[in-house]
Amino acid sequence: MDHTDLYINGRWHPGAEGARFDVVNPATETVLASVASAEIADANAALDAAETAMKDWAARTPRQRSEVLRKAWELMTARLETFAHLITLENGKAGADAMGEATYAAEFFRWFAEEAVRADGILTHAPASGARIMVQHKPAGLAVLITPWNYPAAMGTRKIAPALAAGCGVIIKPASETPLTMLALMPLLEEAGVPPGLVNVLPSRRTGALVDHMLHDPRVRVVSFTGSTGVGRKLLHSAADQVLKPAMELGGNAPLIVCHDADIEEAVAGTMLAKMRNLGEACTAANRIYVHDSVAADYTRRLSAAMSELKVGDGSDPSVDVGPLVNADTRDKVAGFVQDALAKGARLECGGDIPAGKGYFYPPTVLSNVPETADCVHDEIFGPVAAIQTFQDEDDAITRANATEYGLVAYVFSRDMKRALQLCERLEYGMIGLNRGLVSDPAAPFGGVKQSGLGREGGHEGMLEFMETQYISASW
Template sequence: MLADGVQALIDGEWADAEDGAVFEVTDPADGSVVAEVADCGPGRTGAAVDAAERALPGWRAMPAHRRADILRGAAALLAERAAEIGALMTREQGKPSLEAVGEVESAGEHLLWAAEETRRVYGETVPAATADSRIWVLPEPVGVVAAITPWNFPASMITRKLGPALAAGCTVLLKPSELTPLCAAAVGRALMDAGLPAGVFNLVPTSRPELFAAAVMADSRVRKVSFTGSTVVGRRLIEQSAQDVKRLAIELGGHAPVLVFPDADIPAAAAAVARSKFLNCGQACTSPNRIFVHRRVAEEFIRQLAGQAAQLTAAPGSDPGSTLGPLINERARAKVERHVEDALARGARVVTGGRRPEGDRFSGGAFYEPTVLADVDEEMLICHEETFGPVAPVLVFGDEEQRPAGAGHKASTDHDNEAVVARANATPYGLVAYVWTRDLGRTMRVSEALRFGMVTVNGAPLAPPQAPFGGVKGSGYGREGGHLGVEGFLDHKYLSVGVGR
């Protein structure tokens, strides 16, 4: 249905771009054209803001349980259509079918959680200073929200933003990535079919994201922008937000470290690192990018990790046996190859992978083999830039680190901990870090010392809907998920009332 073409959704109506312009979406597995999409300009963006502004009073006034019903209905439709939407995702983004369907189901879970949070937007009564006055704190929606989402998780990243915004009573205009607008249209269709009033959600596809950003940042009616994407664009949005003090939530790049200590369950650690590293072909901001392994267990860990990588099957995502789809485009593959070539030139070695897969089935797509690199150090480019691809670089720590002369075992262990934490923290980013250890004391000391917005220990789940997802430092600010996700779309009005005597 949607694969034949995608239009804008403005005030409840599907529409072409104002000048009829279109752009093409291509399949990263073979380069074929998947769909033509309305290439909207500032006119459609302005119309979307108009629609969201008109819809805001009615939506914010709607009883919470009714808003919750609509979100639950949309979640049910996403679950019902998971196979259909998953097939769209595989075609426009490339991920294997099983991953794609799982993401659509996850997208529905974000709406379900937001539906429940709709009922929990509570105010406060504050003790007043005098007997003849009362103080209340009233939560109110911030207003019209612009959401800008990336291509790597084209359904769940939308509902992670959209669900809390709608739960808070905001109205939204969305610009999906120009690489993956089909899933965004499918989410919009589910919301409309679930009874969302016209104008509450508006979709503005465009191949010119800078025009959309300029329009919403210059429009004072847009009171918040929620953005996930590159650090370069995030900094530009921060600068532009100063004009009318617009609120921002920005989730930018990551450069996630993994710390594997000698007491870790090595087979479990290797399997979990492989899952998170090669998920979505390594194209995730949470993907492990610097894997620090203690010298005593490094050889075994590398062997186990390479074994996990070798079990993956690189193939078009639509193939039933595919467990590793293509990268999103040729530019992404070129970056991966540049990182690997630089590492090898500086002394790293390929344990497995390290090249493009061979064969006719790969000739038209941006495929790269799952790769494990050993003998990696911080001088290599891969330790300074986010690779965003299926390459797992392993660095060694411990035992041979410099430490105080004559230090005993405990002092040596403490120094190893401090040294690897310092190496892990040596990045401008701060999204997520992974820790593997069976020592509870070390778990707490290391987790508290890591300067990242999220830390997961021993493979614990990272991003369920009920948890606050987000980073610190150059990875941005604001949280998505849990009650803090809804909180980010609320203003709090202090109401002081004199009641007389």
């Protein structure tokens, strides 16, 4: 690995205290690299660098910032295979899935290159007072970005690109399991024209103390986090002390509803995408599958056949469809969900056994007749397990789908567009996949309701998360 140190002010640093930690290949359980672990002094250096760099960056014209982001997209697009390979090594996902993430990650640079020039304000005439109302959007300030291990490229670019488009400097803290991809992105950003100090990367095993320190620095005005709801709550507590702008993309418990009139082939294909993208290690993964009783047998048979055909193995093998889970704890948690469901009356349709040998593998698994008391109904599985329940009444399906503290994404499959849209409007979720198993798109506002988060990433809204609205009242 070319870069395993901290990236501060455009240079590589071993860290103030020289501490390091290992990054492990989940397919082989071998050490990929030893990475520097940031401490408080490193965070202070990064904040100083970002503060200095942001003064010039925020003063640049929107078009100048846009051109740098456009160049970043061009450079990353030319190197997709390199980034995909690195994603597979540290995260484990299969080659095609890793290439999909790398492509998706690069697209955020292109999208926000286009959005950088569209932070439109307004000028209007106040009806009562006669004053002019002038509204503009300004860079909010330094942003602390905290990303998860499941998308080591895309979750970083989804935050970095809008922050730079808005005119902000950033410090990014990647997940300890997968820091290599984000470190590898930094030379590319340098080549694109991002000035030294504007983007800083601080891998660390002391995440809690490091982030809490930065969130209490008065120069920091935005915190953007993707991860579990539990950690998100703690960050919100820390953010409250400085009244920071929080952008929180938190946990999910996505329902997938297959109506009686659904195109079953389309529903199975959509389920495979919603369930198996990134091996189910995604907050958007279909977690609870509700199938109308009249089509449940056909749907279950077809889904089980499709899941059984997937080849499990090291993602670096191009013939492999399903790589390993990220670590042993994740694999064991998934196995525990399956055993719990079976003990409570679920039926195993395929999969369900941890293979022998090295690597954190778990096979694609389908469970039918899953009871409402099963743990996997109430918690994110975060693995390749499809848990099927049935329903007869759509009102009951909606009630069960909404019976969770989460509200990130839901999926609906039906040929009747009018009724399908009515169902979508009744679902308490920030995003709906209607007759498709993929909702993530740089051009769309990604985010949830209830305890699935605050704010939106992507779309026009994603850039505004890093801006403040200023209103000027004037008369002339």
